[in-house]
Amino acid sequence: MKRQLPLLLTFLAGTIPIVAFFVPQRHVGLVSTNLDSWLIIVAGFALLLGVVNVIQMNANKIRRQAPGWPYAIVLLLGLAIMGFFGFAGAFNVFGGIATRPDGSSTPFDWLYKYGFLPLQGTMFALLAFFMASASYRAFRARNPEATILLVAALIVMFGRIPFGEMVSPWFPRVTEWIMSKPNMAAQRGIMIGAALGAASMALRVILGIERSYLGLGKGE
Amino acid sequence: MNLERVMQVDRRIIYLFIAIGTILPILFVIGLPVSITPPVQMAFDRIENQLQKGDVVLISFDYGPSSAPENAPMADAFLRHCFSKGIKVVVIALYPLGGLSEAVNEVSKVAAEFPELEYGVDYVNLGYKDGAQAAMKKMAENIHEVFPTDMRGTPLSELPIMQNIRTYRDMKLVVSLATGIIGEWWANLVNAQFGIPVIVGPTAVSAPKYYAYLEAKQMAGLLGGLKGASEYERLVVEKYPKLAEVYATPGLYTATKGMDVQSIVHMIMIAFIVLGNIVYFTSRKKPRKAS
């Protein structure tokens, strides 16, 4: 029961969308579309699983006074503040979580604009610096393959900026040709291979051959 | 020149070059022209030539702050284009980490430029929904069940724009501004299974992969990164000159202005890469010369 029922549920939940794809709506519509509606709700619950996990981990860190525990307090503080306004928004306290009808920001939206957005934006902006440093130190034409990679990268980098076109109209044309012909061919090959792999993995999961997502090994 | 010292330069010197290369063109705007590429032209032509006033377009905000500098200008350009042409816009968000807030902020910013348009009649923001693929599948059957209310909680039955919109069949086009995989799902799930044309504006990091979908006609157009956004801005301004005033607003971040900075920093990076390779090849040859 503990092991077989989940596998049966996986089989049913996986087969219904597949059957619904081939069988006319009127025969499987009710089951299939109800499942779609349910999974929107279950996905919401699943998204919050991570929140519980992080609260647990950081609470333990604070309790044990593990290295870096003050930062765990900061994390939980951020979570509490944003979470409070998000939770309150569900009851229309403070005007919700978007902007109010008059255009002013609710606390949730204000925290997003002046807290979350600059923090995440800058975190990703740092990558530009790291990329420049890494390219300078490591991007070498060591062999024919690396040379092809380097030349293609330089052509695309130059062809995609206005300077490239000012030097010669051939740069943007060659860049576009690279993107739509050899790059497209390679991406297509990768896509087909990856899609076939993903589809076969999906079949293994539906048929119960692959069980690691349940925390079960092959023999269990 | 001591080649080893050149290669061992402190990384913070490189960071400084990048920082200066970014800040100077922001302070001193150059105004470099942007050329149009076929994928962006296709996207523009789809809306400009194949849609009529009153048609409905679904715009999905599938990005967050991690790629807002690239995707937000695309969103603004699409919204301005649709509003200028009188196309009705239904906005949704499927990206959990910021999609809703980006949709709220960009739509309210652009809608303020068109005071003659009315919320609920000419455009609507249905908000965010979890379970992206489940939501996409369910929207083919009944959008009102996926989004029972708009983002503020107003039932769809009270919004005139949504009276005749039930499924993808009641819309002419989907535009997805995407970071990550959600843009692909619009092409390989929604377009493949339900036939509605899809335009995707992915980040530059993801853009190369989308060429395969574009060539296979699973997409009606493609805006790759900041360059794609700047091209679309140019097309929109050329067609609707009134928008030139908006884009010329001092201090307003636009993709076209961003391309100035992009050009300078690209040149800096190309110079670093070329310098690194020159030093590499020179240092490889030197021991042979000595012997």
Added chain:
Amino acid sequence: MPSLGTWLAAFFTLCMLSFLYKDNPFFRLAESFFAGLSLGYYIGIVMNQTLKPNLVLPLIHDFGANWNLVFAAGLGVILYFRYIKRVAWVSRWALAVYVGYYVGVNMMQKLHGEVIPQIGDSMLSLSYSGVGTLWNLIMVVGVLSVLIYFYFSVEHKGLIGGISRIGIWFLMISFGAAFGYTVMGRISLLIGRMVFLVNEWAKPLIGSIT
């Protein structure tokens, strides 16, 4: 003078950028606060945009027509049983439905939405009709050679080895192009933050001082 919100955003931006000099407590503080804010954001959007309009309100307003949503709620709640040791095994039921559904959807998506159209579009005419034939040949050779490169069940030597090598060249062109685009993408993110710092914080600040 910049507003309080702009000051806060500038502070957080500079804290993050300080990492470029070296790791420091300001960066750690900003990083931890960011992690907390993002989780709090999840709480807000899930409660307001999914659970309230799609679960709670339909059950309250018309239970008769929406009673089946109780099962969805049940599955969602069961997911959290994993944190209670005695009944953790029950959470596997919800996980099984969740994973099974998305895996089923994904399978059809991949086969119908990727494999078939991409293979179909690769069936290009190779009969001579000008320069287009050359491009078609490049695309067909590219797709086939890349697929053969990724076929590891056969040793890559002889003819297969030669074709794999061509596949590698196509992959290198693609990765080079991807690198070029990635550079553009990363720089765009930096531009966004710098535009904020210069136009919305530094300029108004200097303007108010001078």
